[in-house]
Amino acid sequence: MQLGIIGLGRMGGNIARRLMRGGHETVVFDRAADAVAAIAADGASGADSIEALVAKLAKPRAIWVMLPAGRPTEDTITALSGLLEPGDVIIDGGNTFYKDDIRRAKALAEKSLHYVDVGTSGGVWGLERGYCMMIGGPDDVVRRLDPIFATLAPGLGTITRTAGRQPGSDHRPENGYLYAGPAGSGHFVKMVHNGIEYGMMQAYAEGFDVLKMKNSGELPEDQRFDLNMADIAEVWRRGSVISSWLLDLTAQALASDAELSHYSGAVADSGEGRWTVEAAIEEAVPIPVLATALFARFRSREEHTYGDRMLSAMRFGFGGHVEIPQ
Amino acid sequence: MQLGIIGLGRMGGNIARRLMRGGHETVVFDRAADAVAAIAADGASGADSIEALVAKLAKPRAIWVMLPAGRPTEDTITALSGLLEPGDVIIDGGNTFYKDDIRRAKALAEKSLHYVDVGTSGGVWGLERGYCMMIGGPDDVVRRLDPIFATLAPGLGTITRTAGRQPGSDHRPENGYLYAGPAGSGHFVKMVHNGIEYGMMQAYAEGFDVLKMKNSGELPEDQRFDLNMADIAEVWRRGSVISSWLLDLTAQALASDAELSHYSGAVADSGEGRWTVEAAIEEAVPIPVLATALFARFRSREEHTYGDRMLSAMRFGFGGHVEIPQ
Amino acid sequence: MQLGIIGLGRMGGNIARRLMRGGHETVVFDRAADAVAAIAADGASGADSIEALVAKLAKPRAIWVMLPAGRPTEDTITALSGLLEPGDVIIDGGNTFYKDDIRRAKALAEKSLHYVDVGTSGGVWGLERGYCMMIGGPDDVVRRLDPIFATLAPGLGTITRTAGRQPGSDHRPENGYLYAGPAGSGHFVKMVHNGIEYGMMQAYAEGFDVLKMKNSGELPEDQRFDLNMADIAEVWRRGSVISSWLLDLTAQALASDAELSHYSGAVADSGEGRWTVEAAIEEAVPIPVLATALFARFRSREEHTYGDRMLSAMRFGFGGHVEIPQ
């Protein structure tokens, strides 16, 4: 089927390509003309404005917005809402906060426009592996778009099927896309996905820290090992309880540089990890591990904290301890 | 080659079976005669005592002890050390604390006996999937035992090879077994593996808690979703960043009972999670996520803590707040 | 000077009393007529409506609202904003979210009304000990109200003065009230105060848990002590590094019942602890201890979590471990 796509960055461009490989027709726009040209060269119909894109699409239109969450996405959806006609669908495939989805869906519904939120996981690997999608919106509209989702998703592939899965279960999750419920639910599930991702990543990071420090010259010689980080990541990929795709990626990184020396150690975080903590607080659900994983990233971006200096000041106050920088 | 195996529980029995399927000869003993009989029926040579097992093995002997860590393993190794001859090898495949390995290896070396520690992951799935093994001990002794490890390990299988892995790297990790270094290093790596496992499991658990509570009747109706836990676990298995074997198992459990209602919620912990915290403290490595995951299990086994009641007492003290049980 | 007070609960009533003891004149209103009568019996001028209260006050009026944060406070301020005249002041002494203060101050300023936010600590003890106040609002308006704050505050009292405090420093903090800055800053400082309070309380609670469990019959007899919780709290009050007012209250609670047996262990939390986490996330400041303290309260209100059951399900999945409730 036909799909409009706005935003041809790393994700948007590959989504267009995967759809075209699957036989779909795409009409694409990006503020960067060369991004449009590149996808057009692969078979897309390029548009040089949002208006042009809307004009090129058959009704009822479906337009996938793949832009940074916040202002860029918001402005684009506002613009579209002035151009589209009843029955058209706007799909937000970015990392939008789920409460924004709920608000937007309500506003667009007043104009008889449909809104579908798609949490999209898969990163730079999606073109080949397919995108894992978590979808919120009106049931019938999501079904209408099924050919799009079915093509973007990984499908059954070579992954074993889950033993005991109930007959009659929705087939979509097995194929790598989930209908989660009404507007916002897709991004809510994706948000929690990223929260879990933070926790898992931090679990690996802490474990490898314990391994790495065991090699350290700071330990007495008879307490030291000489562990090989690349080999450890590799062996855990095979038959261990903690094998995962994140571990596969870790093994790759360690294979080329076991010291990981071209990373500074300052780690960014994005909205979803933060929103997961806020959602848990709203629900009064304890998530100490996910929150601590987020805080570890905040901490990684500071040299020393004011609070750390205050600890030293207190220690000096009560015990005369003089802290010596290491 | 020939291997003696002491301890024919869930792990030991399947290790014997996988070795025999691979063409090795096993001599087996267990305090439970029927366990010996069962493996003997599969082709092993059964022994009715440790002495008998030792007598049946050709020199230099290799004996795999697969018993609970602590007293059972310790007593067995002490007994073996009185029966074996220079050049023989004792392999501890259990969950031994790595400092016990170091101590034992030193004591046994005085009798010219070799000691090899093997951290073994794979649980009830090892017979089919193979066992991921992390091995410590003398390099040449571990090489002598290579046919055993090669058979027990998963091998390359269908798992993609790691891009960028250095040519000339040890081939063993790719095949699912690691030579980690001298005595204790195998169990050290396995210990950290389990520490990471705790952290990953807790990350999933917290995330699903946030999802599940979003369905809760305790939330105002317009803030509720109706999320399907089994479908969410299923979709994340395919193309998402957090796919893993633990998630595969979670999806299986949720497929048959999305409420997980036959579990009480009291979660056990074993030595490795605790030892990981202690090892990190010895190294002064911060592992807040792994420690917090351990503490969450402790907490799961208590109804309410004394400390919780103390919080209420303080709240009453300063604010006159009367805590009402929920 | 003269002050109107709306809300005569535990806090509001005692604020009125402390002011009257200090020679101030109060005009009071509460929805509960008997609360008004009780304070009137102590010398206040009672009003039977907000309108009546406003009418009784001399211009420029100052009215202290001491109601639960959220709807009750919001509605009252909205009502007042329709009754007051330019130059009048509304003081919010409750536990309002600081962003609500900023919003309200801006809206009221359009009507030339002043808004002062006062974070008030002291609970049921304030009448005798005085109230520790953190104040936000226009500098000159806060100065105009100084007689009120000076009376409510504890004053220098018997607490030793801080060595090294700069000459020329604002005298107010030493007297127990702080001018923090523009609207919202008072409640912001009070919010963080409560966040710290959660962390400190949890630190004591965890420590006493370790002490209490050391008496437990679950430990082997030779690892047990028979520690006296009341005596421990008492001794730490005197000369130890961790003496504090919270510890004084703990010692009182333990003196009358060392088992704290009339508390269920379910601990409530209020807005400030949650907002502190959100503020830290907005600032990208790591606060693992404060957040974990909040989560411990969430956890205290649940018997078992869904996530805990999921951990057991995974353990069964990979290891065949059957969790037995304790």
Added chain:
Amino acid sequence: MQLGIIGLGRMGGNIARRLMRGGHETVVFDRAADAVAAIAADGASGADSIEALVAKLAKPRAIWVMLPAGRPTEDTITALSGLLEPGDVIIDGGNTFYKDDIRRAKALAEKSLHYVDVGTSGGVWGLERGYCMMIGGPDDVVRRLDPIFATLAPGLGTITRTAGRQPGSDHRPENGYLYAGPAGSGHFVKMVHNGIEYGMMQAYAEGFDVLKMKNSGELPEDQRFDLNMADIAEVWRRGSVISSWLLDLTAQALASDAELSHYSGAVADSGEGRWTVEAAIEEAVPIPVLATALFARFRSREEHTYGDRMLSAMRFGFGGHVEIPQ
């Protein structure tokens, strides 16, 4: 009464002085002759060797060892055990691990020597404020030494008595010293005291971090305040729920330098914080806040962790995110 003191550092020297001020007789030894001379000048009888010190004491002797925990204390007690006679008492006032106390008490009892462990809080302030002491050992021996403890302790002083304290309660806790039980219990209680101290300090540190960052130029201007750290610490000392001695010390430090700029931010930790975590793990008691506070100190001493770099490597792996150092 008469007391021998070995170790005249910051703590030991002031203990001798406080005892002499209280009318006791001290015989003192330190490896540093000038330390002995300094205390002798204040009235002590100096000894130039352990043997000389033992010879100068009347039987039954009581000797207070005030040395760093570990080797220095251990060696001294071993030496004393060869010189003392049945009925003599060794007091360990240092920061010894409580299991070492239990072991030592047992070994010394075989020679009919008594062992008393005293956890001593008070730091550099003890000479004036008195020392808060937590004491383990044989009941009758501790009673025999009561004049010593009574003099060293703060006594009732100006601290209000705890309402509701049971009549007939041991008077010692009120006077600042606790008889905790048999050998090891004194240091156990002191250990947990320090664990709590870590948690409280971290709670303040995190809270002040949130306050300080609210002034930061990194925040949008309309979200910034200009909070005065010294004034905030000061006001909280008076009437707030979180007033404490640690806060008094914090206020002092902030009064002289609100930036705390002469501290590097690298914070040391000592044995007790670590042992508290290990004790909690042995008891299966969850102490996420105390452990996290310890880990924050570990983290403060590292610029960046290997684990942090691994997080960036994973992010690059799945999303092509390039981490730019901040």
